[in-house]
Amino acid sequence: MEKWFNKAATWVAHVSGRPVTFIACLFLVLIWAISGPFFGFSETWQLVINTTTTIITFLMVFLIQNTQNRDGAAIQAKLDEILRTSDALNSFIGIEHLTEEEVCRFRDQCETAAKKADADNKCAA
Template sequence: MEKTFNRMAEAVARATGRPWAFATCVASVVIWAVSGPFFGFSETWQLVINTVTTIITFLMVFLIQNTQNRDGAAIQAKLDELIRSGNGKNDFIGIEHLTEAEVEEFRELCKDGKERAGRTSQRAIA
């Protein structure tokens, strides 16, 4: 079921990110707005656009979140492999699972390391 959902979420994300999808949405809103006088700008006329857009938004939130979760996990796996196989410190592998405060500690270590490296390279130039 997960693979089916992932394939469907991927297909919907690709389709809704296309210019024709945006054009279709704009055309729908224009048609809805132009039809207002024919329906006397009634509450039902307003309810139609509100209901349709709310349902679409509600469903898209979950599809977009699924796509972002998978993309983020793939990027993290790639970065972890680059760190593991390169000159990076293996301590950084998996830091996305730490708390914000713990990640901030790593950022401070990087900042300190950058400043030390900058001072070292300035001494070498002088």
């Protein structure tokens, strides 16, 4: 079930981001707008677009979030592998699971090290 959902979520996220999908949705909205006079701009006519867009938006939030979560986890795994196999500090592996304050400390550590490296490079030159 999860594998099917992941495939479906990835496909929907991919298709929804294409220009042709935007044009198709724009076309549907134009048809809806043009049909207004034929339905007397009734409440039912308005309810059709409101309900449709609300349902689509509600479902898309979950599908796109699922895709972004998996993409983020994959990127983290790749970065962790680069850290693990390089001369970098292994203590950075898995920091995405820390609190914001703990991540800020790691970021400060990196900025301090970068400034020190820049200063050392200027002195050596």
